[in-house]
């Protein structure tokens with residue numbers, strides 16, 4: 190058995206299915222570049238049949254990656270598989286990932302198909318996918334709740350039809366590590382020609398066990414792990430890449446396997462996912478949370494000073510936490526800025542560096558020390574967010590104890606400048622009212638959260654909003670030393686994301702395909 194575990198990253202597909210975490214084509218393309226630098230083996234870029242926007246996004250990723258395989262998800266229907274192939278066919282290493290549910294409950298209530306029909310559909314569609322692409326992955330959705338013998342029968346048939354990877358998902362996060370490992374062993378023993386394919390696992394975190402289940406499966410012989418950065422994904426999320434990789438890295442005696450991940454790229458990748466999706470990382474999140482390497486208690490600090498290994502099982506540098514606080518100041522030049530951006534993993538064009546430089550100088554005039562987090566926010570807001578309908582140009586707010594809060598806002602909407610003013614019960618309310626009026630927005634503000642991007646009283650404020658309209662949910666993020674401006678930026682970003690979702694209404698990957706063929 191190979192000792193190499195294939196890391197299949199689905200941040201751009203299952204991760205994107207987190208409420209509000211949708212990404213546009215350019216965001217996906219850039220994140221995919223980062224994932225390649227991180228060393229993932231396969232990037233699942235999206236679900237092309239879901240929307241024209243996702244088709245184009247997957248195509249963009251396929252055109253960008255050199256070493257990493259690019260997978261596109263498809264239900265077991267000709268239409269989905271054609272769309273998936275259309276989107277990845279120009280990739281250096283394309284993969285079609287097709288799936289159908291195999292649990293009795295999904296077959297009976299969702300698919301309304303018998304076991305025989307599911308088996309036949311699997312064979313037909315894997316064979317069809319194989320006529321297009323040599324690399325075909327088949328997933329048995331809700332595999333962990335499927336009858337084991339039926340699952341093995343489906344996997345055997347999928348391998349005979351040409352699948353090079355068969356994936357066992359714990360779709361609803363129901364499995365328990367010991368039980369899941371046993372299931373992996375059973376599948377390996379009872380699937381015909383298992384040695385001709387890679388056995389993969391894909392776990393969800395509903396019981397907080399996704400990482401444990403994935404590791405148990407690897408210990409039992411699975412050789413592909415499907416993961417997301419920061420563990421983002423549907424409901425409670427997917428298995429987190431950083432947790433699986435660092436467990437393997439930190440406990441080599443227990444896991445005699447290797448991955449191709451460059452661990453020092455973990456933290457910058459995590460930050461970029463956070464910036465692009467707007468999804469916060471809980472401070473106590475393993476590996477990438479703000480407190481993951483912080484030692485507060487006196488006893489711990491004393492031990493750390495005597496020997497860091499007393500309380501630290503991994504070095505922060507190993508996961509890419511440089512610990513360097515002071516990066517650049519207002520006298521730093523363009524060359525130093527470019528060098529730091531490159532160290533952080535951003536390969537920007539001259540034009541992009543010039544745009545970042547203008548914003549950096551502006552920030553350095555207002556804030557003494559510009560640190561990595563500040564630069565990331567500039568890149569996320571200025572470079573990653575492209576083709577936006579709404580742009581905030583100017584904001585003027587008057588508020589205080591003796592005036593009625595009022596905001597004047599100037600915005601570009603589809604390239605045309607508009608200006609208006611509104612009152613509110615506070616400066617942020619007034620600002621949101623003015624933006625709502627200008628944009629003609631009809632969304633509901635579900636959540637508004639403010640935090641500090643870094644420490645210190647001159648830290649930039651980081652605002653996250655969650656907006657909802659007609660069932661679409663979008664997150665918006667904004668940063669600025671002034672929290673009212675940060676709030677305005679977050680609201681405008683949320684409105685742009687809603688526009689993208691409205692223009693690209695997604696078909697859910699869970700929708701029934703039985704009626705389609």
Ligand code: KIV
Pocket residue numbers: 203288328329330331356358359360361391393698
């Ligand atoms: O959770 C799941 O079952 C999936 C499949 C499409 C692999 O995401």
Ligand code: ZN
Pocket residue numbers: 203358360391393
């Ligand atoms: Zn999933």
